[in-house]
Amino acid sequence: MIDFNGKSILVLGGSRGIGAAIVRLFATSGARVAFTYISSRETAEALAAETGSEALLADSADRDAIIDLIASRGPLDAVVVNSGVLGAGDPLAMSPNDIDRLFRINIHAPYYAAVTAARHMPDGGRIIFIGSTNADRTPMSGLAAYAASKAALRGMAKGLARDFGPRGITVNVVQPGPTDTDMNPAGGPLKGKMHSFMAIKRHVTSAEVAGLVAYLAGPEAGIITGAAYSIDGGFAA
Numbered sequence: 001m002i003d004f005n006g007k008s009i010l011v012l013g014g015s016r017g018i019g020a021a022i023v024r025l026f027a028t029s030g031a032r033v034a035f036t037y038i039s040s041r042e043t044a045e046a047l048a049a050e051t052g053s054e055a056l057l058a059d060s061a062d063r064d065a066i067i068d069l070i071a072s073r074g075p076l077d078a079v080v081v082n083s084g085v086l087g088a089g090d091p092l093a094m095s096p097n098d099i100d101r102l103f104r105i106n107i108h109a110p111y112y113a114a115v116t117a118a119r120h121m122p123d124g125g126r127i128i129f130i131g132s133t134n135a136d137r138t139p140m141s142g143l144a145a146y147a148a149s150k151a152a153l154r155g156m157a158k159g160l161a162r163d164f165g166p167r168g169i170t171v172n173v174v175q176p177g178p179t180d181t182d183m184n185p186a187g188g189p190l191k192g193k194m195h196s197f198m199a200i201k202r203h204v205t206s207a208e209v210a211g212l213v214a215y216l217a218g219p220e221a222g223i224i225t226g227a228a229y230s231i232d233g234g235f236a237a
């Protein structure tokens with residue numbers, strides 16, 4: 001386990017699923033952790049009490065709320081942008097408002113979170129986006145907006161890696177495959193279809209994703225930047 005003692009870490013979207021596993025891992029590794037949520041107050045408060053972290057209500061669809069929140073936190077050693085929405089459906093039927101909201105949460109929030117955090121971050125800080133294997137492979141219909149939003153994170157990480165590299169700040173994307181959470185339960189109806197695309201036919205666990213995030217936030221990953229790491233059982237292989 002990596003020692004994050006003395007590190008201050010913010011996780012956007014940390015109340016459930018992958019985000020909660022990231023909060024747990026950092027908190028049990030000694031970091032001072034704060035995380036945001038949007039709807040599950042009770043779950044968020046229970047996680048905060050369990051882990052000694054801080055739960056903050058902030059909507060990732062609200063650009064100014066995210067900028068103000070991050071600016072108010074002081075220097076952060078690492079920021080993980082995990083909040084994301086799926087929004088699958090027929091593009092001919094999906095409402096423009098829903099698509100815009102998806103892009104605000106999945107693209108705008110990571111951008112403004114990263115830039116705002118970098119203003120106050122010490123040299124050697126870490127910025128990690130939770131993307132998706134669907135940035136590389138989208139073998140099912142109804143995922144165009146989602147896949148586009150996750151592909152955007154790759155370009156964003158590459159560009160920001162150049163911008164912040166002189167300060168030793170790294171910017172990377174972690175791209176999970178089907179991961180057992182409320183968004184994509186391992187026992188859900190599309191399980192067989194999703195597993196058919198994978199070399200290892202099971203859902204990823206949130207703890208496995210958290211382990212990769214912790215590695216990228218840790219001291220041995222200081223030279224890794226502008227990269228995307230898939231953790232997807234070979235979904236995109």
Ligand code: NDP
Pocket residue numbers: 012013014015016017018019020036037038039040041058059060061082083084085086105130131132133175176177178179180181182183184
């Ligand atoms: P869940 O739906 O299980 O959890 C989503 C988390 O994000 C919750 O903590 C939720 O808060 C928070 N969140 C959602 N919208 C907002 C918002 N507008 N503002 C603040 N917080 C928000 O998702 P997963 O854990 O499955 O997914 C986490 C990330 O991983 C996402 O970016 C997703 O796209 C990505 N991913 C997931 C995969 C999967 O198969 N599960 C595969 C590939 C990528 P609250 O509890 O308050 O609702």
